[in-house]
Amino acid sequence: MTLPVIADYTHPAALGRRLADYVVLAVSPDVPQIAADYWEASEASYVGVRDLVATAVAGDTVAERAYLELLREPASADHVRVLRAELARLAARDPGWALAAARKAGEADERIWIDHWLGETASEASEVDLAALPVPARPVGQDSGQSRIDVIIPFRDPARGQRLRNLIACLRALADQDPVDALVRVTVVEADTADRSRADVTPLASRYLHVHKDGRFNKSWTVNVGLRDAQQFPGTHPRQLVCVLDADILVERAFLSGNLARFCTLGHRAHLTHRWMLSLDGAASRYAIRRRLVDLAASVEADSLHGLLLREVPGGCLWAEAGLLHDIGGFDERFEGWGGEDDNVVNRLAGRARVVRFDDQLLHLDHPRPPMTTADGRYLNEHLLDSHLGADAWTGEGGYGDPYRFSGAARPRAGRHDS
Numbered sequence: 001m002t003l004p005v006i007a008d009y010t011h012p013a014a015l016g017r018r019l020a021d022y023v024v025l026a027v028s029p030d031v032p033q034i035a036a037d038y039w040e041a042s043e044a045s046y047v048g049v050r051d052l053v054a055t056a057v058a059g060d061t062v063a064e065r066a067y068l069e070l071l072r073e074p075a076s077a078d079h080v081r082v083l084r085a086e087l088a089r090l091a092a093r094d095p096g097w098a099l100a101a102a103r104k105a106g107e108a109d110e111r112i113w114i115d116h117w118l119g120e121t122a123s124e125a126s127e128v129d130l131a132a133l134p135v136p137a138r139p140v141g142q143d144s145g146q147s148r149i150d151v152i153i154p155f156r157d158p159a160r161g162q163r164l165r166n167l168i169a170c171l172r173a174l175a176d177q178d179p180v181d182a183l184v185r186v187t188v189v190e191a192d193t194a195d196r197s198r199a200d201v202t203p204l205a206s207r208y209l210h211v212h213k214d215g216r217f218n219k220s221w222t223v224n225v226g227l228r229d230a231q232q233f234p235g236t237h238p239r240q241l242v243c244v245l246d247a248d249i250l251v252e253r254a255f256l257s258g259n260l261a262r263f264c265t266l267g268h269r270a271h272l273t274h275r276w277m278l279s280l281d282g283a284a285s286r287y288a289i290r291r292r293l294v295d296l297a298a299s300v301e302a303d304s305l306h307g308l309l310l311r312e313v314p315g316g317c318l319w320a321e322a323g324l325l326h327d328i329g330g331f332d333e334r335f336e337g338w339g340g341e342d343d344n345v346v347n348r349l350a351g352r353a354r355v356v357r358f359d360d361q362l363l364h365l366d367h368p369r370p371p372m373t374t375a376d377g378r379y380l381n382e383h384l385l386d387s388h389l390g391a392d393a394w395t396g397e398g399g400y401g402d403p404y405r406f407s408g409a410a411r412p413r414a415g416r417h418d419s
Contacts, residue, residue: 336380
């Protein structure tokens, strides 16, 4: 997926587009909510370009009106487009100002971690009733006995709201796949005080596990439960791969076959599929679900989407050899709540093997944002952020993926499985 920072702003339209993006990034409340640490690292750059725009539009009645309307409603694609056009007009009228603005934007581009994306044909769509769609067939292929893929999806949604919608969309996209020469098992691990999503998940996944967990969601432990569970079905496939997939990712039809082919041909042991993650707004999420699961498009055109781009994201979708993940003791279970566990596992993997990063499209569906800080304003897991280093590194030697860790004597309840 070619994404969208344009280094050449010599054309007024390109400059107008980029400057309007920076206004959105500076004023939209969605930006700090998507990733608090990324926002903190980028805020000064956003504000610097925004202030340049504010000075430029002052005194130009039409441009200033467009600017103020976007400030009032930064989520409006229409307001973004109007301001883009007005800033392009100002750039064409004053080449000297345009040159200085292009330099300012270019310098900011090097420092920001969250970007704005608005495709030229960004579209609205109504909510899809996923329950009314036919239950899809499972991914098929010849399974020559060479490769096995365990897709592990950690999950929790006590409210049974958008996160559950996203999980169902994720599972349906995993069922609509190109044929793949592998045994594919999709396991959903629901870590909650009740098995709320069992009936929703069981028809769509190879295996459903409920494990008891109250308090903050622990993605690391939830993934590790799935890793350990997969070991119950060892098989004889010489190539055994794990894909740790967030429940809010909408994958393309070539997702399984394409990523398997990379391991078969490139010789690496772990990879991230993406350089940028496109976090869709509500309207774009509805459109993407409809396009992928109702229209059955092989992928969703980026030009039809609107949202925020997160740069060099360590999470969302991680592929690795199963043995490599077990060698490092899985994910670090000391992380609870939002943030840090994905950086940690990637860094520990990189200490054992080369971790490759590709540039695929990664679509993140909209949902309510979790708390990112403690009551005193500190990042959750701040005390663990360097725990992939030295004596503090997690090794799993004390055990990992124990399904009873937070449940006392309660045993996890499993759904169907295909082995």
